[in-house]
Amino acid sequence: MITMDDIIREGHPTLRKRAEEVSLPASNEEKKILQKMVEYLIHSQDEETAEKYGLRPGVGLAAPQINVSKRMIAVRTHDHNDELIELGLYNPKIVSHSVETTYLEGGEGCLSVDRMVEGEVPRYARIKVKATTLEGDEITLRLKGFAAIVFQHEIDHLNGIMFYDRIEGNDPHKQSLPPKEVMKLSDDHG
Ligand SMILES: CC(C)(C)[C@H](NC(=O)Nc1cc(F)cc(F)c1)C(=O)N(CC(=O)NO)CC1CCCC1
Numbered sequence: 001m002i003t004m005d006d007i008i009r010e011g012h013p014t015l016r017k018r019a020e021e022v023s024l025p026a027s028n029e030e031k032k033i034l035q036k037m038v039e040y041l042i043h044s045q046d047e048e049t050a051e052k053y054g055l056r057p058g059v060g061l062a063a064p065q066i067n068v069s070k071r072m073i074a075v076r077t078h079d080h081n082d083e084l085i086e087l088g089l090y091n092p093k094i095v096s097h098s099v100e101t102t103y104l105e106g107g108e109g110c111l112s113v114d115r116m117v118e119g120e121v122p123r124y125a126r127i128k129v130k131a132t133t134l135e136g137d138e139i140t141l142r143l144k145g146f147a148a149i150v151f152q153h154e155i156d157h158l159n160g161i162m163f164y165d166r167i168e169g170n171d172p173h174k175q176s177l178p179p180k181e182v183m184k185l186s187d188d189h190g
């Protein structure tokens with residue numbers, strides 16, 4: 001079974017790679033891994049099992065988080081009608097989304113991040129996702145609310161994106177001058 005020891009943490013290079021498409025039908029090895037990812041979520045959401053094995057209760061898990069750089073995600077949460085969504089998916093793709101955005105009030109966390117990171121993470125309010133299920137069926141999901149956020153968070157992992165990359169003010173490309181350098185510039189102009 002997957003435990004927290006199998007979940008890699010920020011700083012591990014695999015979390016920053018673009019995961020490879022899974023060529024379908026999936027191999028037995030890939031099926032086994034995806035099944036175990038779904039099982040992690042089930043175990044982690046069972047209080048007794050989570051307690052026994054020290055599992056963080058997860059609502060979603062992406063294969064790169066267990067150091068498997070393949071486009072596979074597992075999700076176990078409830079949709080806006082409070083229906084259970086428990087899925088293992090190959091090659092999930094957001095095929096369309098709302099213009100409106102939403103965010104989790106208290107910000108987001110991550111099974112691969114052992115610290116609190118403040119800030120709102122903007123997500124599309126509604127998304128349409130196409131994927132292939134563990135059982136091999138192609139499906140289309142229309143998601144909103146928390147479930148839409150979970151899917152966006154997991155699909156980001158397949159593209160090497162961490163939730164905090166999306167918190168405004170953290171422009172990963174903007175290099176600010178170290179304070180000393182900035183002081184030096186103003187000295188030069190006297
Ligand atoms: C990292 C952790 C905090 C365990 C997070 N769980 C979570 O957000 N649970 C939750 C939140 C609610 F708002 C209401 C509720 F009922 C339960 C989670 O599983 N993930 C999965 C993950 O790290 N996948 O890579 C992070 C979530 C942040 C937003 C979506 C997924």
Ligand SMILES: [Zn+2]
Nearest residue numbers: 109110111112
């Ligand atoms: Zn995560």
